[in-house]
């Protein structure tokens with residue numbers, strides 16, 4: 001027989017939508033507030049399973065009270081933040097804004113919460129909450145964000161699984177630099193202090209400082225050569241896409257960019273689909289479908305949390321996202337985008353010109369002012385994009401696409417990949433990289449090469465977009481950024 005009911009407690013989200021039929025229930029959670037007015041006691045309890053609290057009520061005048069003295073004793077230990085286990089009966093609530101409440105028949109305080117509990121009052125600043133990152137999920141805001149992350153992770157898997165993609169796990173430690181930007185965290189077991197000491201001694205012996213690099217012997221390092229945390233799982237995903245046709249990664253990536261901005265994290269989660277037999281137009285189609293699917297998922301399946309974000313975090317958010325779901329994304333070439341930006345150069349700190357890398361101010365202008373909806377910019381100059389992108393016949397631009405959205409700027413970066421062996425080798429050489437380091441990647445172009453494309457969506461940028469939160473540091477549980485790895 002299948003045991004469906006393996007959980008001993010009922011989640012508040014299930015209680016709140018169940019029949020208030022007077023049956024006995026058990027509620028577990030953390031006390032948000034307690035109000036004791038003479039004969040009536042109200043306790044609001046939250047267990048994070050949904051936005052709303054459940055109200056526990058205790059009426060001292062009720063002659064039917066089961067354990068009045070035990071309850072009184074426990075009530076003395078109840079305060080904001082305390083954890084409780086309550087038993088009672090579920091009844092219709094006379095109070096407005098809640099359908100049901102629980103009449104207390106038994107109460108156990110599992111853990112008291114002394115008066116120095118930092119979340120006594122509502123309305124703390126996000127900066128303060130970051131300092132108590134271990135407790136902030138007990139706030140309405142961070143709990144709602146956490147549920148949204150979980151929901152959208154499920155949506156990501158569902159989207160791809162429905163479309164015949166295989167989930168692929170890229171390695172986190174790698175010896176190649178996918179984006180070629182050199183923003184990597186080194187992974188080493190070499191003892192830096194000992195190497196430095198040897199350097200000092202060698203200097204004292206009059207050794208040539210120019211030979212200092214010889215002191216670092218990578219053959220003695222764990223992998224026998226320099227290794228780093230991955231900045232992207234794309235190159236490895238290409239190997240499986242050119243075997244399984246459609247794959248996607250969903251995992252952590254690491255970038256040591258020294259950018260202290262609300263848009264960057266040093267550790268972030270990226271979703272990277274990679275599709276064989278897809279050209280750039282197909283890539284753009286699925287990227288657009290994907291973004292709309294995720295927004296629609298949030299609007300449909302996370303209504304209560306979305307209502308909170310709409311009212312308290314970004315006014316009009318639901319309307320904005322609904323509009324995005326129902327409209328076509330703009331598709332514009334980099335060259336045309338630059339023409340548009342040049343007309344407005346007086347508004348930019350950094351003047352736009354053909355060949356420049358688009359700055360955040362440019363990206364946001366295009367999506368927020370010019371078009372007022374998501375914009376896909378494609379065919380960028382090869383100089384400002386990574387080595388693996390397919391060269392256009394003009395020899396100057398590559399089949400890249402960035403998806404820009406209002407409030408965020410770049411949400412997605414992708415491209416069609418160079419599938420021609422010789423062109424890829426010459427591009428690698430042009431950039432001063434060594435083709436031997438990419439022998440396995442080049443093999444994909446040697447044996448049964450196919451047109452293929454993919455993109456990367458930063459999961460935290462997506463969550464920020466959907467929730468209206470102002471900073472990526474508040475949409476990931478424990479943010480990593482320059483000088484920030486405290487928890």
Ligand code: 4AD
Nearest residue numbers: 232234264265268272411412413414454455456458
């Ligand atoms: O544009 P990027 O660098 O593209 C790649 O890594 C490709 N290999 C993806 C692919 O084609 N498979 O990064 C992709 C996305 C960006 O659009 C952005 O959303 C996010 O990753 N991203 C970051 N998110 C948070 N913090 C950072 N430091 C980020 N850098 C990139």
Ligand code: MG
Nearest residue numbers: 402410412413
């Ligand atoms: Mg990019």
